Amino acid sequence: MAQINQRLPENVAGEFYVDASCIDCDACRQIAPASFQDHGGKSSVYRQPQNPGEQHRALMALVACPTASIGTISNRSARSGVAAFPVHVVDDVYFCGFTSEASFGAWAYLIVRPQERGGNVLVDSPRFNAPLVKRIEEMGGVKLMFLSHRDDIADHAKFAAHFHCPRIMHEGDDATARGIERVVTGTDSQRIDDDLLLIPTPGHTRGHQVLLYLDKVLFTGDHLAWSPKHKTLTAFRDVCWYSWTEQTRSMEKLLTYRFEWVLPGHGRIHNGPAQEMHEHLKGCIARMKRE
Numbered sequence: 001m002a003q004i005n006q007r008l009p010e011n012v013a014g015e016f017y018v019d020a021s022c023i024d025c026d027a028c029r030q031i032a033p034a035s036f037q038d039h040g041g042k043s044s045v046y047r048q049p050q051n052p053g054e055q056h057r058a059l060m061a062l063v064a065c066p067t068a069s070i071g072t073i074s075n076r077s078a079r080s081g082v083a084a085f086p087v088h089v090v091d092d093v094y095f096c097g098f099t100s101e102a103s104f105g106a107w108a109y110l111i112v113r114p115q116e117r118g119g120n121v122l123v124d125s126p127r128f129n130a131p132l133v134k135r136i137e138e139m140g141g142v143k144l145m146f147l148s149h150r151d152d153i154a155d156h157a158k159f160a161a162h163f164h165c166p167r168i169m170h171e172g173d174d175a176t177a178r179g180i181e182r183v184v185t186g187t188d189s190q191r192i193d194d195d196l197l198l199i200p201t202p203g204h205t206r207g208h209q210v211l212l213y214l215d216k217v218l219f220t221g222d223h224l225a226w227s228p229k230h231k232t233l234t235a236f237r238d239v240c241w242y243s244w245t246e247q248t249r250s251m252e253k254l255l256t257y258r259f260e261w262v263l264p265g266h267g268r269i270h271n272g273p274a275q276e277m278h279e280h281l282k283g284c285i286a287r288m289k290r291e
Contacts, residue, residue, distance in 0.1 A: 002071025014048035025105025119143030148221030172207025203247020225267020
């Protein structure tokens with residue numbers, strides 16, 4: 001819970017504030033950009049919500065914060081923020097909110113599908129939070145958990161136990177030792193079902209993998225994201241834990257596939273025509289080879 005006595009001085013006066021426990025995960029700035037900004041290593045409120053819509057987004061950011069670093073002077077109820085998640089992103093894909101400090105605020109997503117198409121898929125893991133779990137149950141539960149890599153798995157074991165669903169993860173990130181039910185080996189792409197293609201992308205970690213949904217939505221973990229500063233797709237060398245050379249090769253592998261959306265665990269979401277995204281990816285690879 002945010003502490004008013006630890007309120008960061010960069011916050012403007014008013015109801016919402018961020019305290020010193022912020023870990024600069026970027027969640028609040030993505031969810032409520034009208035209210036939160038990066039002031040260098042942490043987030044702060046640069047503008048208080050001006051209308052009900054902005055207030056709702058600020059409450060969503062409060063709920064999603066992995067370290068409970070966002071507070072309100074009046075201890076305002078966050079009920080509407082809680083009820084908002086999972087929030088729609090595109091088609092039948094939802095952002096779960098309730099990010100976890102164990103994953104440094106990584107985003108997890110829910111793909112909602114009818115049983116005849118394989119049922120719902122939870123991509124990486126949010127916090128195991130009772131209201132979120134109840135809402136996911138109402139949306140059809142979880143039939144499969146796809147874990148992109150070791151950094152973003154948070155409360156995966158609790159979700160798997162609650163929903164009695166198998167998890168799929170690559171052996172390169174110690175999947176067997178984690179008790180994962182479906183362990184991926186090798187570097188070849190594997191079709192999970194007609195909708196889902198698993199693509200091993202070692203680099204960020206040894207066992208990193210991405211998930212392509214309906215040749216449209218690419219869940220990228222920490223492999224690839226959008227850069228608002230440079231207005232193109234990018235990778236993060238400063239948090240490449242295994243091999244930049246391997247990550248570059250993995251990026252080249254993705255040129256084979258078409259996608260219109262990039263949904264990362266860390267970094268910004270982006271969408272555009274498939275050919276445009278392809279060109280952004282080519283540019284990203286060229287920059288990676290120069291680094």
